[in-house]
Amino acid sequence: MTDSSGITQFLRKYRASAVGVTPPRPELPTPGEPDPVAGPDLSAEVDITDWKPIPLPEAPAKPDETPTRFVDGSHAGQSVLCVRSPQGYPIAIRLAEVGAVALELTGRRFTRAFKAVERVVGFVADPFPWEEVEAFATALANHPGLRLRVVPARMPEPGAANPFDYGAMQTQAQNRCQQEMLRLEALALASAPAVPTLIDGQLGGRINTRDATDRPLLVGLVKAPTPPRMPDTGFNTLLDLGPGQRSPYFHDPRPGDVPLASWFLRLASGSHAAPNWGTVRVDVPWKHLERHSGIDARKGFVGRLSRWLIDARCRADSYSRMPVSLDPIVRAEDGLKPLFTPFPVLANRLYRAAGLFRRDEV
Amino acid sequence: MIPETVARLRTECGLPVDPSRRGPVPLNRFFEELSTPRVAHRAIPTLTLGKVEAHLRSEGVEVADLGEPNLRVDGLLFRLGGAAWAYVSDDERNPLPRRRFTAAHELGHAVLHGKVMDRVAIDETIEPNSKDPIEREANRFAVELLMPAEVCRARAEELRAEYRACPRGVLIYRLAAELLVSAEALRYRLDELGVGDD
Numbered sequence A: 001m002t003d004s005s006g007i008t009q010f011l012r013k014y015r016a017s018a019v020g021v022t023p024p025r026p027e028l029p030t031p032g033e034p035d036p037v038a039g040p041d042l043s044a045e046v047d048i049t050d051w052k053p054i055p056l057p058e059a060p061a062k063p064d065e066t067p068t069r070f071v072d073g074s075h076a077g078q079s080v081l082c083v084r085s086p087q088g089y090p091i092a093i094r095l096a097e098v099g100a101v102a103l104e105l106t107g108r109r110f111t112r113a114f115k116a117v118e119r120v121v122g123f124v125a126d127p128f129p130w131e132e133v134e135a136f137a138t139a140l141a142n143h144p145g146l147r148l149r150v151v152p153a154r155m156p157e158p159g160a161a162n163p164f165d166y167g168a169m170q171t172q173a174q175n176r177c178q179q180e181m182l183r184l185e186a187l188a189l190a191s192a193p194a195v196p197t198l199i200d201g202q203l204g205g206r207i208n209t210r211d212a213t214d215r216p217l218l219v220g221l222v223k224a225p226t227p228p229r230m231p232d233t234g235f236n237t238l239l240d241l242g243p244g245q246r247s248p249y250f251h252d253p254r255p256g257d258v259p260l261a262s263w264f265l266r267l268a269s270g271s272h273a274a275p276n277w278g279t280v281r282v283d284v285p286w287k288h289l290e291r292h293s294g295i296d297a298r299k300g301f302v303g304r305l306s307r308w309l310i311d312a313r314c315r316a317d318s319y320s321r322m323p324v325s326l327d328p329i330v331r332a333e334d335g336l337k338p339l340f341t342p343f344p345v346l347a348n349r350l351y352r353a354a355g356l357f358r359r360d361e362v
Numbered sequence B: 001m002i003p004e005t006v007a008r009l010r011t012e013c014g015l016p017v018d019p020s021r022r023g024p025v026p027l028n029r030f031f032e033e034l035s036t037p038r039v040a041h042r043a044i045p046t047l048t049l050g051k052v053e054a055h056l057r058s059e060g061v062e063v064a065d066l067g068e069p070n071l072r073v074d075g076l077l078f079r080l081g082g083a084a085w086a087y088v089s090d091d092e093r094n095p096l097p098r099r100r101f102t103a104a105h106e107l108g109h110a111v112l113h114g115k116v117m118d119r120v121a122i123d124e125t126i127e128p129n130s131k132d133p134i135e136r137e138a139n140r141f142a143v144e145l146l147m148p149a150e151v152c153r154a155r156a157e158e159l160r161a162e163y164r165a166c167p168r169g170v171l172i173y174r175l176a177a178e179l180l181v182s183a184e185a186l187r188y189r190l191d192e193l194g195v196g197d198d
Helices: A005-013 A130-142 A166-190 A209-214 A232-240 A286-290 A295-311 A327-339 A343-354 B002-013 B027-033 B049-058 B096-112 B133-146 B149-163 B168-179 B183-193
Strands: A069-084 A090-106 A109-124 A149-153 A197-200 A218-222 A250-252 A260-266 A279-285 B038-045 B075-080 B083-090 B120-123
Touching: A069 A109, A069 A166, A069 A327, A069 A343, A090 A166, A090 A327, A090 A343, A109 A166, A109 A327, A109 B149, A130 A149, A130 B027, A130 B096, A149 A166, A149 B168, A166 A197, A166 B149, A166 B168, A197 A327, A209 A279, A209 A286, A260 A286, A260 A295, A279 A286, A279 A295, A286 A295, B002 B027, B002 B096, B002 B133, B027 B038, B027 B096, B027 B133, B038 B049, B038 B096, B049 B075, B049 B083, B075 B096, B083 B096, B096 B120, B096 B133, B120 B133, B133 B183, B149 B168, B149 B183, B168 B183
Parallel strands: A069 A197, A109 A149, A197 A218, B038 B083
Antiparallel strands: A069 A090, A090 A109, A218 A279, A250 A260, A260 A279, B075 B083, B075 B120
């Protein structure tokens, strides 16, 4: 019989937990002090050197402190064609459907209050003669079976990528199509400005400061958050967060965008969860936090909203992103997907219109 | 005066504004259809006066010295009798929407300034807030041609009818993509038209 005490001793001492495969998470910035000018004020609630996980109160949220409208977007697409620019660059043409949906909670019922689905074609257009892109875009937009809106992507910044890199061109096209999805989410937000709303994703880029400030409640839930640059105490706090615990909130001034109050919240852990899985970032406009005067009132608001989010978390084990998802958002997603055309059908329509009957000849 | 000139040009070229059709204004068709003067357009990588001279000579045009051959320019219109050549710089500082705007700007010089300009109009850079009245007119021509008010208003109404909202930020990006113009140019246009919610 082998002596395993050396194994257990070491593992116990260093807080071992079993982990399995979990989705990739964003890379962390190097520990250090945030940018003193544009970076967040991490000590808005608790001095960053004293950060530690904060257990949530059991107090329920007040009626006007919980979202009743839930906005989610979706982007389904892939590169379906590759063309070579006059310079020889391999340009990916991405066909995508983008959409956004909003569910509203009335009593215990969700109803779909907003839906938008669009088909777009994204590609790096700069290397082509403008008159040819103009003719191509017109033809795609007015083809009765396609009705595709061309969304021209920019060339990668000089020096940032080799223009002969097909992958870089794919990324540009994908990012451009993703922007269209964000615009539809912005439209979903704008269509009901007086309803307390939670959006799946960050608030930045979807709403301007004035509109965000005027709303009764606006919450962004970021599933794959990149933490700010912060000292070791900050990263230790994130790794130590247990289910139902949050980090202290911090003030992110975000020049040119909506200033935010943000905090990290561990929605769930789950079996064999990696230490960075199950944590989301919660964003609310800073002005909303300022409606509560005094640090205790602000802590109370953040705690009650966090408690509500924990209670609304997704509990469906079968859903792969369960530990970072809310049940209303999963429902919204489920309501959006059926509105999309099956991708092979869409791609085949484009191939047919392009004369690519067997996919390999024009 | 310029909106009326653009409207007349659309009639002459048989290219009226039709908001029910999607996509960019067919600028290239205006070049093809315009008969007085006939304007050819050409994009040249990193355009310089020397490259313009070389191209004109290759077309059989006798051209006097245009200026410092290495001077980089964003656009240039050269006029000779009933013909004109519009040049646009194709380089990293001139992405596709900007190249289209420059081409429309040069077309504007050809349509508006035949009687007042010299044989050549050199645009080192095309500034939106140029102090030169000739340049301002050419910019205005490009704005009216590429971003028709009827289309801007129609798209705004469509958004409002379908989604009960028309945030200007959303309209700018959707319409800029459709019309193949820059978001900045379209922002100015929607501001002046008062289209979209602030």
